[in-house]
Amino acid sequence: MASSSQHSLKKYFTKVPKSSLASPSQLNQEANANCSEVALHSSQEFDLSTLNYDPGERTPILDYHPNHRDVIRRAYLQNGPCQPRLLQREYPQTNISGSMRRFNSEWFDDVYHDWLEYSVSKDAVYCLYCYLFKGHSIHQGGGEVFSTTGFKSWHKKSSLGGHIGLQNSVHNQSKKKCQDLMRQQQSVEFSLGRQFNQFKHAYWVRLSASVDVVRLLVTQGFAFRGHDESKSSLSRGNFLHILSWYGKKCDNIRDYVLEHAPQNDQMTSPGIQKDIVTSCKIETIKAILDELNGDYFALLVDESFDVSRKEQMAIVLRYIDRKGIVMERLIDIVHVQDTSALSLKRAIVNLLAQHSLSLSHVRGQCYDGASNMQGEINGLKMLIRQESRSAHSIHCFAHQxxxxxxxxxxxxxxxxxxxxxxxxxxxxxxxxxxxxxxxxxxxxxxxxxxxxxxxxxxxxxxxxxxxxxxxxxxxxxxxxxxxxxxxxxxxxxxxxxxxxxxxxxxxxxxxxxxxxxxxxxxxxxxxxxxxxxxxxxxxxxxxxxxxxxxxxxxxxxxxxxxxxxxxxxxxxxxxxxxxxxxxxxxxxxxxxxxxxxxxxxxxxxxxxxxxxxxxxxxxxxxxxxxxxxxxxxxxxxxFGEATTNLLRGIACLNPIDSFSSFDIRKIMKMAALYPDDFDEFNMSALENQLASYIIDVRDVDERFFDLKGLCDLSKRLVQTKKHSNYPLVFRLVKLALLLPVATASVERAFSAMKFIKNDLRSQMSDDFLSGCLVPYLEKDLFDNISNDAIIKTFQEMKPRRVQL
Known part of the structure; x- marks a missing residue:
């Protein structure tokens, strides 16, 4: 069987003498020999679920093989005027020696030949419209003839006119359905979908632009809003001013932001700004927790008044990352109304619980000399020691x-x-x-x-x-x-x-x-x-x-x-x-x-x-x-407050001068101060690993000859993969590094807090202050967070107008 497009019928059909027409059986054999396509009325079944509907790809419907008729018709009835993308096939072309007669569409007027389809095997023409979309009661205008047995009396053009019928005939209805199918981009469903995609894209552009501006302001610690943000104001605040400048300089967002955006969807309201800032803080904390990787950590805590006379408690985590590097990260700043040790502990526990952390993982504490921190009976350090026996406390060295x-x-x-x-x-x-x-x-x-x-x-x-x-x-x-x-x-x-x-x-x-x-x-x-x-x-x-x-x-x-x-x-x-x-x-x-x-x-x-x-x-x-x-x-x-055995053990781990101060006996006494990490079995295994470790790093491996401290030792153990060979020794090195020396990072947090929350921004809420402070201090992590991650968190915070 051969089929052709309504735009290229001349390509497949030519006029030859009628006397040289080959028999239908001969043509059919030749067609089957040149193509594996099934015949017109094949019983081959197709699964509608395998069709891929792509409104963006326009393929002429007449290029489909006729045996897809039922599939196309059912797809139209189920899905409306959407175009299925089927596998296109090469159509067989007869190549019989001698002259033969072929159907030529030019014999007919344009009114007829655009819907006629020729079948080689039947030597007849069919009405394509009725063939694809015929109804259940086709009894007028020769509909059954054209759609099932075909039309062989080509010289009787009047029959073609009778088949077309009146305006509401089956043929015209089928023609309209076929035209709707081919003109899918003009359908209501497609139009609504296209408009929604355009609206969704505009929403994403506006949100991305606002995220870019927020990132700039948070990184630099600048204020967001101005005193007068009306359109007539010459100083509308940093956020709107930078966003306006951004739109003028960037063609990709110029037509989507501020005055070009809908009045109820500009993504510039104070609530949207605060939600984006909160998303930046959440993603930064996620990066910190990813660095922590569920490992042990130390707490650095201090309190200070902000410009509005609120008592703020900064909480910093000290931990060892995957590369063996000591990190001190601000996890949050919390407003506390009561500075008693019990209230401070409750605030710390609640904050750690929000991030799935526990006091049982605390292996060090560092505070200033305040009595509520350093009290030997009811101080914060003693309350935390009750939860974790290995949470040794160090009085801030710089403060002392x-x-x-x-x-x-x-x-x-x-x-x-x-x-x-x-x-x-x-x-x-x-x-x-x-x-x-x-x-x-x-x-x-x-x-x-x-x-x-x-x-x-x-x-x-x-x-x-x-x-x-x-x-x-x-x-x-x-x-x-x-x-x-x-x-x-x-x-x-x-x-x-x-x-x-x-x-x-x-x-x-x-x-x-x-x-x-x-x-x-x-x-x-x-x-x-x-x-x-x-x-x-x-x-x-x-x-x-x-x-x-x-x-x-x-x-x-x-x-x-x-x-x-x-x-x-x-x-x-x-x-x-x-x-x-x-x-x-x-x-x-x-x-x-x-x-x-x-x-x-x-x-x-x-x-x-x-x-x-x-x-x-x-x-x-x-x-x-x-x-x-x-x-x-x-x-x-x-500087004699720390346990003597603890300090001696740490000094023995120090790799300075080719591990000259190494002493297994003193190190074992230090390990005994961490009962939650080294039980009786681990203690014996640790002693054995220490004996092998010191020979390896002191006498065998030259990569450990130039170390200047425990920090260098930790990084070198990870770089050389020896942290997996001596896991207990590496754990002991990490515990030594977790003990904080000074609350410098906490003081930096307070200095940044006074820069962000100043006399002109004294009315900042606690959540907004925390959201600005964490990314500002941890810029190295925040700079590596993508806009997509921030937008995803922003979308998940609450129901939004558009779900991306």
Whole structure:
């Protein structure tokens, strides 16, 4: 059988003499020989479920083989005017030697030949429309003839007209159905589907653009909204302003956002912005939990007030990721109304439960010195120890280091006087904008004068304007910076105080300025400034090292030992250099230098009652040596809180100097402090693994020769796959690394909180603050999160207008 398209009938049929027409049987045999297609009325069945309906692909219906008639008709009745995409087949073309007669559509007018279909095997033409869509009561116009037995009287064209019939005839109805089938893109169903797809695409573009803008604002910590976001406003807030700029610069979203979007679906409302921010936070926390991988972790917790005077508790997790790297990640910041230890524990437990975490996985704690944290009976650390016996607590090293100065200042009256004097002078200068302008102008003049005299060198980053750093007992390194800047800006400070003495309107201000000015011009203040600056410079370097995320407890203890050694060396060897610095400073600023051989007169005594000691003895023994001795003693006392066996075991695991401090006996004592991780069976296995491990990493494998700490050891074990060879040893290394050294990450969270929630954004809700803070701090994770993941989370939060 042969079939042809209504657009290409001439391709298959040509006119030949009637006398040379081949017999139907011969044509049928030739057709079967050239094609495996079944005959017109084959009983082959087709499954409607196998049809692939693709409205976007347009294939002429007449290219389908006629034996698909029932399939096409049933598909039309079940699915309406949608076009099935069937496998197209090559149609057989007869190639009989000699001339033969073939059907030629040009014999008929265009009215007829567009619906005639020729069959070689039957030597007849059929009405394609009626063949595909004939009804159950076709008794008019020769419908049965054309659709079943065919029409062989080709010269009787009048019969064709009778077959067409009236306007509502079966033929015309079938023709309309066939045209509907071929013009599927004009159907109502297709039109609605296309409109929905366009609406869905526009919704996705608007949402993606809003996500891009939110990502930018969250990453930079910028505000979202403005005071006036109306269309006539010139300052509509960062979100709308950036989105408008984005639409103007990007052709792909220009026609979908803001004024081009429906009024009720612009994806710019405050609620949508907050939901997107929450989605960013959720995906960031998912990335953190993926890094954690269900492993043990340590807790770093602290509290601080925000700008709206709400008590916020920052919770940071310290853990070892899959690469063996120590990570400290902010998991959330929680508003707590009650700061008792029990309330804090309840808030921590609830937060961990939200992320399928438990206190039983806690292997370390790090807090400041507050009583609700460090209390030995009802403190937070003891409440958590009740849930996890292996959750050892470490008092923040950097915080303890800062408190040593506070302790020394309480013992030495000279240190206490210096701290109060510096703090008061900085408060006086910083309380007035006029004084600050005078201070800056004086500072610029002195720098320019020093440059002209060659006392200072020029270069990039040199001679920058210094600020007035306020001292605070719990702010790391602040006292050192305050004292150091006071020395560098001493001349400008004195100038402003002199100006204040002459120009102040109130007598109280003049009196205070005169008192501060007289105190600053004494040798005692100059000596104490230089001494405390030198002493705190030694501990300040240690403080910076303690604030690193990857710092381990073993290295922290070594750094403290280095600080003690340096302080002792400074006490024994640096007295002369200190006196030389102080003398040069006094000469430069016209401060009277006392004679060290004269008797010392205390300000607490009358000048008539001279002391038994000289000025040299007072400054060297009673001040210089005593301050350093008290500092050393405080360092020894404050950093002995951790269990001795724990610290010794960690020190023995340290790979510095080719594992020179390795001691299996001390390490086993350390492992005994973790009963939840090492039972009796594991203890014996651990001892065996330690014996093999130390031979491997010390004598065999050269890749472990250049390690500088436990952090390097953990990463190298993972890189060399030895963490799977010695799993118990690697677990012990991880437990040692989990012990936090300082709450630096928590302090960074509070610094970021004050940047995000400032005076202009003081009304931020707690959820919005948390949503902005977590991605802002964990930018390295947040940058790797795709927009698709954020959009998916946004869609799953609540029912949306469109489900993508």
């Amino acid at each position: 280091l800062q408190l040593t100065l506070v302790a020394v200042s309480k013992k030495c009256i000279e240190v206490g006087k210096l701290v109060v004097l510096v703090s008061n002078i900085l408060n006086v200068l910083g309380s007035s904008f006029k004084r600050m302008d005078e201070f800056r102008d004086s500072q610029k003049e002195r720098i320019q004068e020093a440059l002209d005299m060659g006392e200072l060198i020029t270069g990039r980053g040199l001679n920058q304007e210094l600020g007035l750093s306020r001292a605070c007992d719990t702010r790391w390194g602040s006292h050192y910076k305050s004292f150091n800047n006071f020395i560098l800006m001493y001349g400008s400070i004195v100038n402003v105080l002199e100006s204040l003495v002459h120009d102040a309107r109130l007598m109280d201000e003049r009196a205070k300025a005169m008192g501060y000015l007289d105190a600053c011009r004494t040798y005692e203040v100059a000596f104490m400034l230089h001494l405390m600056s030198e002493v705190l410079a030694i501990t300040n370097e240690v403080n910076k090292c303690l604030q690193k995320k990857e710092q381990d407890l073993a290295n922290a203890m070594l750094l403290l030992e280095v600080a003690k050694i340096r302080l002792q060396a400074y006490r024994d060897e640096e007295w002369d250099s200190l006196i030389a610095k102080v003398s040069l400073f006094c000469i430069k600023h016209e401060i009277l230098v006392p004679n060290f051989k004269d008797p010392y007169v205390s300000s607490l005594r009358s000048r008539r009652r001279l002391g038994d000691n000289t000025v040299l003895h007072h400054y060297r023994v009673e001040v210089f040596c005593n301050i350093i001795d008290w500092q050393l003693q405080e360092l020894k006392d404050r």
